[in-house]
Amino acid sequence: MKVQIKRLIDLQNCDSRISDVRDKKEKGPIKIRRLEEGLIAFENKLEEELERLEAYKQEGRKIDGEIEDIDSRIEKSNNKLSNIKSNKEYTAALKELDDLKRIQSLSEDKALDIMEGIEVLEAGYVESKAKLEKLRSDVEKDRGEIMEEMKELEQESKRLGMERISLGQTIDENLLKRYDFIRERKGGSVVSPVIKGVCQACHLDIPPQQFNEVIRGDKLMTCPNCIRIIYWGEDESFKNDAAVGENGKG
Numbered sequence: 386m387k388v389q390i391k392r393l394i395d396l397q398n399c400d401s402r403i404s405d406v407r408d409k410k411e412k413g414p415i416k417i418r419r420l421e422e423g424l425i426a427f428e429n430k431l432e433e434e435l436e437r438l439e440a441y442k443q444e445g446r447k448i449d450g451e452i453e454d455i456d457s458r459i460e461k462s463n464n465k466l467s468n469i470k471s472n473k474e475y476t477a478a479l480k481e482l483d484d485l486k487r488i489q490s491l492s493e494d495k496a497l498d499i500m501e502g503i504e505v506l507e508a509g510y511v512e513s514k515a516k517l518e519k520l521r522s523d524v525e526k527d528r529g530e531i532m533e534e535m536k537e538l539e540q541e542s543k544r545l546g547m548e549r550i551s552l553g554q555t556i557d558e559n560l561l562k563r564y565d566f567i568r569e570r571k572g573g574s575v576v577s578p579v580i581k582g583v584c585q586a587c588h589l590d591i592p593p594q595q596f597n598e599v600i601r602g603d604k605l606m607t608c609p610n611c612i613r614i615i616y617w618g619e620d621e622s623f624k625n626d627a628a629v630g631e632n633g634k635g
């Protein structure tokens with residue numbers, strides 16, 4: 386029985402590696418999607434920065450046009466002023482010129498603000514663009530690494546699949562069926578050591594009579610609580626084998 390139990394333990398180790406590999410394989414595309422989403426979010430941010438910059442530039446052009454317009458109106462107003470004869474008209478023209486100059490000054494202040502704003506936004510945009518380039522190459526690199534890892538996992542998965550088949554061939558058919566039956570229901574561990582009378586899977590006591598039978602190890606025993614196949618975990622031969630098995634796995 387011990388030999389069969391040891392083979393079941395090997396099978397269980399193989400199965401847990403198979404499910405580890407499967408989990409890792411499932412994570413690959415998720416990781417890639419996350420990387421791509423991060424990149425798209427950054428691209429959108431950059432696009433927004435560019436739009437804001439363009440809006441500022443457009444505003445700047447508008448103000449420049451307004452200033453040009455005011456300048457020519459001031460020039461006309463000045464010409465008018467030098468040709469005026471009556472006092473009343475002169476006062477009115479002077480007021481008009483004053484008003485225009487006030488508007489000119491306000492527009493010039495605004496143009497200056499916008500120019501400063503454009504400088505800040507442009508610097509920010511250049512910086513973000515450089516960051517995006519860096520992010521793009523990082524994502525490319527990470528994606529390549531993940532794809533490479535996926536390829537390796539695929540090979541590992543095939544190798545483990547073959548290992549499982551050959552391990553299965555060394556196990557009694559009914560025992561293997563039982564193992565698969567329990568695995569389907571319990572998932573994860575099927576074979577559990579009993580240490581100091583306690584099943585290590587469900588952590589409940591094995592009745593003394595049954596524990597004695599587990600220690601003898603001459604027939605197949607299952608935990609009365611969790612139905613897993615149990616063996617005596619303190620048995621030195623299992624301990625040594627487990628250690629060798631783990632070292633062998635690397």
Ligand SMILES: [Zn+2]
Pocket residue numbers: 577584585586587588589608609610611612613
């Ligand atoms: Zn149990």
